[in-house]
Amino acid sequence: MQVTYLGHAGYSVATRSRHFLVDPTLTPTWQCGTVESSPRRALHLERLPRPDAVIITHQHPGHLELRTLALLSRDTHVFYPGDPAIDLAVRELGFEARTVVEPGMEIAFDGGRLVITRSAARGPLVGALFEEDDGSSCWIMDDQGAPLEEVAAVRAVAPRLGLLVCHYPANSHHFFERFQLEEHLADELRHSLDGVLAARPSLVAPNCCGFRYLGDADWLNRYIFPMSPARFLAELAALAPEQPSADLAPGDVVSIDGRSAAVRRQASPFVRALGPREGTLFDPTAALPPLEDPNPERLSRRELERRTEAFLTGDLLAWLREGALCAGSRLELYHRIGLTSRVFVVYPEGPEESFLLRLGPGEPTVLRDAAPPDEQAPANVRIAASVLDMWRRAEMPFYRARYHCRTFGAAYATGLLRSGRAEVKALGTVDLLSEHLRRPELLHRWIRREIASIREGRS
Incomplete structure (x- = not known):
């Protein structure tokens, strides 16, 4: 099994018989042109193997990306949770092979299976566990993580988990709702660390570990990223120094063979990083810029x-x-x-x-x-x-x-x-x-x- 990090929350998972994409972002920017990958990346879509299926974990931007889906062949099978917005999008785009999934569902393919896992968050969010008959496995949690009972359930069906792509406190969504900053950081970090410690994978990598806001949204970068992937992995190492981990960049490939998992840096032929991740200073003491009206339609x-x-x-x-x-x-x-x-x-x-x-x-x-x-x-x-x-x-x-x-x-x-x-x-x-x-x-x-x-x- 080969797992390639595409950037943000996107992954290519190539088994011996199938090619899956999980939450891909295949355009230079997304979220109406206001977000890009960090590190920046070069995409060579003509080299991307044609996917057999796409898994959309939920309908948030960076996960359900209409312009990315529009690049794919309409006979690609799309798996997604029961969210009316996702259902509308894939139907309107013309995808004929659609399957609404729920936690616990198993989808068999030649030489393996895909198991849909439960999210720690309410609402239609799911994770994806890939298993091959030789014991190779990869679990991509959604960006809210999984409850500990679900971690135990995954270990029961995949006791030798190869790669865990885990949730961690990557950004502060509360800032958008009520301009709260690090209020829930400790609880979220504890939940993330408990999940990794319970899963005990051969290799763990943080999910959603790199994006930046652009243009008139770039002021957000210094406020909503309270924890870098490197800092999260340092916290993990302090508790479990024996746990192998990797901070992935776009283009890195994780090769999984049975229980073993090894990172091959910049080994992908279809995506590569253009430099290091840009640092972001989390500075809640900095003054917010004044709220101004962009008035794009130039109305009086x-x-x-x-x-x-x-x-x-x-x-x-x-x-x-x-x-x-x-x-x-x-x-x-x-x-x-x-x-x-x-x-x-x-x-x-x-x-x-x-x-x-x-x-x-x-x-x-x-x-x-x-x-x-x-x-x-x-x-x-x-x-x-x-x-x-x-x-x-x-x-x-x-x-x-x-x-x-x-x-x-x-x-x-x-x-x-x-x-x-x-x-x-x-x-x-x-x-x-x-x-x-x-x-x-x-x-x-x-x-x-x-x-x-x-x-x-x-x-």
């Missing part, structure tokens, strides 16, 4: 104001009122406790505007708000006006919009216990605007638009 402020107010007092308000009547929904809970949220809109020129979203008592309302910018509601967002407009039209996906969208605050509910003590419960909400715009149907509209642009040859 008056037009952006008109579109913003029409959306907030139209579609958004209708959604709030409908949700407030839906028993048991999150919006109904927010309505019951009278949650308020402020939307601060930043324009290409002139002062920003503030809108107050109030859910109860009475009907939900959206009003122009004269509150000073430092007066917080429990859940707040500052967003560029043009980005809000493109996001709500499904011209821009969430993961592109978030570079120009900054959430803050903490939603909570208060009550009084029988003992007379106060009870305060965190609601774990993002701001109401983002909650509306991250609905699945909006993502599906964007997927259809993106596929249409691929068919028309647009970048």
Whole structure:
């Protein structure tokens, strides 16, 4: 078995009879052109052996990449978890051989099998365990890792695990949601180390171990990468100095023969690293750059104001009122406790505007708000006006919009216990605007638009 690291979360797995791709990114950049591999890489797709199958572990960018999938033959078999967004994408792109997988499923191939493994995260995420009849094996966890019970289950079916591609605290997703930095680093690191120590593979390599933001998103690089793969492997070595490990670069190949696993640096004919990984200083003390409106469509402020107010007092308000009547929904809970949220809109020129979203008592309302910018509601967002407009039209996906969208605050509910003590419960909400715009149907509209642009040859 030959496992080639393609960059980010992508791998080529070549068994004696089959060639698989896992979460490939085969374009120079991805995520709407705002992300590239680090180290940078050269791709020679004409030398890439035709894959028999692609495994998509989940629908996040860098894993479900429409422009990469569009490069593949449509008779390639696609395996993916039961996520409507992935299903829509592979159907719209024209892949005929599609299999929705779930943990525990086994797919046999000549001389071996693929076993779908469970993720530690909620939702449709999966990992992939490859086994050959000679005992060669490779387990690629998804980027949230696996629960320890799943590690034990894998060891039961593959007691001589050759290569483990493991989860580790590669980036801080919480920064995008509430500008939290290293809050969960210790728990995530402990979970990652426990998984490796329980699996005891012949070789371990960190997953998702190299990418950088570009262009107007490059300011993120100094904030959201709290741990390098080298630092993670140093922490592992301190606990288990006998555990072989490797920090892979694009183009490195791991040869697995039974129990043994050896790294051949830059041995791939179809991908190679162009230099070392660029260092990233994790500096939470650095000042955030000012939030500015990129205004790619060059709309006037008056037009952006008109579109913003029409959306907030139209579609958004209708959604709030409908949700407030839906028993048991999150919006109904927010309505019951009278949650308020402020939307601060930043324009290409002139002062920003503030809108107050109030859910109860009475009907939900959206009003122009004269509150000073430092007066917080429990859940707040500052967003560029043009980005809000493109996001709500499904011209821009969430993961592109978030570079120009900054959430803050903490939603909570208060009550009084029988003992007379106060009870305060965190609601774990993002701001109401983002909650509306991250609905699945909006993502599906964007997927259809993106596929249409691929068919028309647009970048």
